[in-house]
Amino acid sequence: MSGQTLYDKLWHSHLVEERDDDCGLIYIDRQLIHEVTSPQAFEGLRIAGRQPWRVDANFAVPDHNVPTELHERSGGVAGIIDPISRLQVQTLDDNCRDFDILEFQVNDVRQGIVHVVGPEQGVTLPGMTIVCGDSHTSTHGALGALAQGIGTSEVEHVMATQCLLQQRMKNMLVRVDGALQAGVTAKDVVLAIIGEIGTAGGTHHAIEFGGEVVRALSMEGRMTICNMAIEAGARVGLIGVDEITIEYVKGRPYAPTDEQWDRAVAAWRELHSDDDAHFDRVVELRGEDIVPQVTWGTSPEMVLPVSGIIPDPATMEHAGERDATKRALQYMGLEPGMAITDIQLDTVFIGSCTNSRIEDLRAAAAVVEGKQVASTVKRALVVPGSGQIKQQAEAEGLDKIFIAAGMEWREPGCSMCLAMNSDKLGAGEHCASTSNRNFEGRQGFGGRTHLVSPAMAAAAAVAGHFVDVRNW
Amino acid sequence: MKSFTVLQGIVAPMDRANVDTDLIIPKQFLKSIKRSGFGPYLFDEVRYLDQGEPGQDCTNRPINVDFALNQARYKSAAVLLARENFGCGSSREHAPWALEDFGFHCIIAPSFADIFFNNCFKNGILPIELDANVVDGLFEEMYANEGYSMTVDLATQTIKTSLGETIRFEVDEFRKHCLFNGLDDIALTLDSADAIRAYERGWREKSPWLFDVIK
Numbered sequence A: 001m002s003g004q005t006l007y008d009k010l011w012h013s014h015l016v017e018e019r020d021d022d023c024g025l026i027y028i029d030r031q032l033i034h035e036v037t038s039p040q041a042f043e044g045l046r047i048a049g050r051q052p053w054r055v056d057a058n059f060a061v062p063d064h065n066v067p068t069e070l071h072e073r074s075g076g077v078a079g080i081i082d083p084i085s086r087l088q089v090q091t092l093d094d095n096c097r098d099f100d101i102l103e104f105q106v107n108d109v110r111q112g113i114v115h116v117v118g119p120e121q122g123v124t125l126p127g128m129t130i131v132c133g134d135s136h137t138s139t140h141g142a143l144g145a146l147a148q149g150i151g152t153s154e155v156e157h158v159m160a161t162q163c164l165l166q167q168r169m170k171n172m173l174v175r176v177d178g179a180l181q182a183g184v185t186a187k188d189v190v191l192a193i194i195g196e197i198g199t200a201g202g203t204h205h206a207i208e209f210g211g212e213v214v215r216a217l218s219m220e221g222r223m224t225i226c227n228m229a230i231e232a233g234a235r236v237g238l239i240g241v242d243e244i245t246i247e248y249v250k251g252r253p254y255a256p257t258d259e260q261w262d263r264a265v266a267a268w269r270e271l272h273s274d275d276d277a278h279f280d281r282v283v284e285l286r287g288e289d290i291v292p293q294v295t296w297g298t299s300p301e302m303v304l305p306v307s308g309i310i311p312d313p314a315t316m317e318h319a320g321e322r323d324a325t326k327r328a329l330q331y332m333g334l335e336p337g338m339a340i341t342d343i344q345l346d347t348v349f350i351g352s353c354t355n356s357r358i359e360d361l362r363a364a365a366a367v368v369e370g371k372q373v374a375s376t377v378k379r380a381l382v383v384p385g386s387g388q389i390k391q392q393a394e395a396e397g398l399d400k401i402f403i404a405a406g407m408e409w410r411e412p413g414c415s416m417c418l419a420m421n422s423d424k425l426g427a428g429e430h431c432a433s434t435s436n437r438n439f440e441g442r443q444g445f446g447g448r449t450h451l452v453s454p455a456m457a458a459a460a461a462v463a464g465h466f467v468d469v470r471n472w
Numbered sequence B: 001m002k003s004f005t006v007l008q009g010i011v012a013p014m015d016r017a018n019v020d021t022d023l024i025i026p027k028q029f030l031k032s033i034k035r036s037g038f039g040p041y042l043f044d045e046v047r048y049l050d051q052g053e054p055g056q057d058c059t060n061r062p063i064n065v066d067f068a069l070n071q072a073r074y075k076s077a078a079v080l081l082a083r084e085n086f087g088c089g090s091s092r093e094h095a096p097w098a099l100e101d102f103g104f105h106c107i108i109a110p111s112f113a114d115i116f117f118n119n120c121f122k123n124g125i126l127p128i129e130l131d132a133n134v135v136d137g138l139f140e141e142m143y144a145n146e147g148y149s150m151t152v153d154l155a156t157q158t159i160k161t162s163l164g165e166t167i168r169f170e171v172d173e174f175r176k177h178c179l180f181n182g183l184d185d186i187a188l189t190l191d192s193a194d195a196i197r198a199y200e201r202g203w204r205e206k207s208p209w210l211f212d213v214i215k
């Protein structure tokens, strides 16, 4: 019998009841909650007169709607100008108070994007099952946790039962061996993977990322990769636990200590796929072959190397692909044959749960230090992923570098990743964004998103168009 | 949970691949703390020419006449015919809420994104996966025949088109059972409360650090 994959180990250790056809009731160790997908779940509990199964397994933080400008932010919830956003954040506060759930409120220094805050606080631990009403919950898989996004009905279900009813996933391994070139980052790796397997390539699968390149990445880089597993169609991204994981978790506020720590570490060391584990699908990439990536279309799989040329739908054989390309080019206002480096930018956004961690901010600051944002770029926002990252960046003087370069240094939140607060793209504007989705309208009605790494976004801010950061 | 037994209705197209949940219901509508009222904003960005706002009355908004759901023949549709990877992207359950509120109770596509697929069952919507070439055929028939409709029968797992064709579809037994009977998932899981408690005791012994109170 062959060994087990990491996914299989996590599945089996959490299986409460097996049903037919690889379907099972699995126990959930942690539920992360934000303001957008939880109100209807709390309401459902109330209507049915139910209580949370285990209050202390839940943790909440508002992030999607919160303002990132200090003048609006400093008034707390009451200061949020948009009344509908204000009500949503207020509703989260009220629900957490009523159900006695731990919440970091808007102006708590520990507040931030839920997928940044969880690992940062040790609320996310290796070996856990984690759910959140948010598809980028895949991020937490970087710590060797089985983490996935769920819908609001399931949020309510997990609150009430501490369990999730689920179909067992298939196993996919994406292995990236070799080494990355200087200037190429985790973001480029994951975009290249999505370009290779497509946005539905991981559907019904848990994707484990492995190989020398992944092993060499910091936890920040690993989180960037798992964050975008969902953009390849996989609800779950995973990376096996190693010394880098354990070092990262050590000393976090909610991480175990003393004797508990030793026991936990011993258990965590088992959290990797066995050498002879069977994967249903294996995809291999070479690190050396990956260059900085830029998306040109309206789906993350519409991605090219920075040296690339916008594709011509006329040359495509498959009608569906031809139509999709045509529609994307029309929406994006781009012509076939145009060079990626000729795309002129109006806005630059450095932030989101993909790329707003300290390492991302350092990489961006290193590129813009001593330089100026191009006069043609109307706005360049830098939005740290949490209050703690903001503090750390300020302690390192990164904020001054950004401000001196003509960028805006903001308060933590989701911000222009999805534009539920007032940080929005205008119609027709091109944005170099470190976020994870380039869907139509994602960053604002009619806005045009190009996904890139923090270093590429910073270089684009200075040049006014995309440039190859390897030549910076 | 709402039940689904037999559905008879007009078929409408969403003829593009990779329709994401941002397209199904844009983010500004996610600010609502309710479950209902999303139907008028379904596919908002392609359905109207202006930018919609939550709570807005849509009756006088400029519409995109090229968009199928704005055409008279599809106005009362109950079945949505779609392309591959329908419902990808964000986990927002507002997407099935909006589809259901508009009047769609069945979606047919060659493939669906996982989270969306799951969310449909929780809201009385039956998502049906059929071979891509079968879906191609349905699109052709639908475009060629105004008033094209279907009867979808969950018990027999069959679709009968208004042209007389019968197509069988697959559905997971357990999901079928819950959807057909409109069962409350939570009540069902709570029937296993003893098993959950027993598991929890064992797991706490093995991994006590996971039960440290976070306060």
Ligand code: SF4
Pocket: A063, A064, A113, A114, A115, A134, A136, A352, A353, A354, A413, A414, A417, A418, A435, A436
């Ligand atoms: S940063 Fe963007 S992708 Fe991440 S949780 Fe917020 S809105 Fe979602």
